[in-house]
Amino acid sequence: MQKNGSILTAEHLNLYYGDKQALSDVSISIPPNRVTALIGPSGCGKSTLLRCFNRLNDLVEDVRIEGRILFEDGDIRGPDCDIVALRKRIGMVFQKPNPFPSSIYDNVAYGPRVHGVRSRERLDAIVQESLKKAALWDEVADRLDDSAMGLSGGQQQRLCIARTLAVEPEVILMDEPCSALDPIATSKIENLIDDLKEGYTVVIVTHNMQQAARVSDYTGFMYLGRLVEFGPTARIFENPQEELTNNYVTGRFG
Ligand SMILES: Nc1ncnc2c1ncn2[C@@H]1O[C@H](COP(=O)(O)OP(=O)(O)OP(=O)(O)O)[C@@H](O)[C@H]1O
Numbered sequence: 001m002q003k004n005g006s007i008l009t010a011e012h013l014n015l016y017y018g019d020k021q022a023l024s025d026v027s028i029s030i031p032p033n034r035v036t037a038l039i040g041p042s043g044c045g046k047s048t049l050l051r052c053f054n055r056l057n058d059l060v061e062d063v064r065i066e067g068r069i070l071f072e073d074g075d076i077r078g079p080d081c082d083i084v085a086l087r088k089r090i091g092m093v094f095q096k097p098n099p100f101p102s103s104i105y106d107n108v109a110y111g112p113r114v115h116g117v118r119s120r121e122r123l124d125a126i127v128q129e130s131l132k133k134a135a136l137w138d139e140v141a142d143r144l145d146d147s148a149m150g151l152s153g154g155q156q157q158r159l160c161i162a163r164t165l166a167v168e169p170e171v172i173l174m175d176e177p178c179s180a181l182d183p184i185a186t187s188k189i190e191n192l193i194d195d196l197k198e199g200y201t202v203v204i205v206t207h208n209m210q211q212a213a214r215v216s217d218y219t220g221f222m223y224l225g226r227l228v229e230f231g232p233t234a235r236i237f238e239n240p241q242e243e244l245t246n247n248y249v250t251g252r253f254g
Contacts, residue, residue: 154185
């Protein structure tokens with residue numbers, strides 16, 4: 001944990017895609033073991049900020065980043081940062097479920113295998129535990145060798161969460177994890193997010209304000225690349241300090 005009580009802190013972050021500035025002077029501190037939602041209109045930089053937290057923007061050509069991102073005590077943008085180790089500690093779940101075209105078991109065992117776990121007994125235990133934490137075990141326990149592609153969209157997304165949990169991350173980044181799912185599957189993922197904060201820090205990007213209000217403890221409202229306001233979710237929705245936030249949460253634009 002950091003001196004300010006956070007697990008992850010961005011300081012004066014600017015990000016440019018070529019000439020276009022997508023983040024402007026963003027500073028934010030993410031509290032541990034809580035769910036933090038990033039909301040704001042399309043194109044305001046939510047996903048860009050999320051991707052900075054595990055250096056996924058490094059893969060984008062022509063990107064330039066200024067500022068610091070501290071994870072615990074180290075700067076993840078520093079030369080000493082081991083990206084593979086970072087992505088193990090800060091996992092990511094994407095908008096569209098993206099299971100590998102292999103068995104349910106192998107999807108979950110993939111990460112631990114990459115990180116050197118060889119014992120079948122240990123892998124069995126990790127697969128079972130991760131699927132239980134992702135609230136999927138009861139639905140797949142008798143068909144672990146079946147293809148992950150045969151699962152429903154909601155099950156696939158929970159499998160992707162299990163795959164992320166299998167390498168024991170500390171932070172889970174979720175980029176619109178329910179946007180491809182129906183309401184029942186969405187509510188399962190939302191319940192799961194609530195359970196996850198016992199053991200993990202969750203940062204979720206969502207278009208859906210009701211979802212942010214339901215699942216998060218803290219909310220950051222972004223607009224045109226800036227973090228306009230950040231605070232406890234109830235305060236952001238019920239008593240925002242900034243007029244822009246108020247206009248957005250009351251549905252005056254979006
Ligand atoms: N790889 C990229 N190359 C160039 N520009 C990009 C890239 N990714 C995002 N952008 C631009 O950066 C800005 C912020 O995009 P970002 O995806 O972070 O916004 P967002 O708030 O997550 O939007 P949405 O809610 O629509 O997903 C947008 O103007 C977008 O067009």
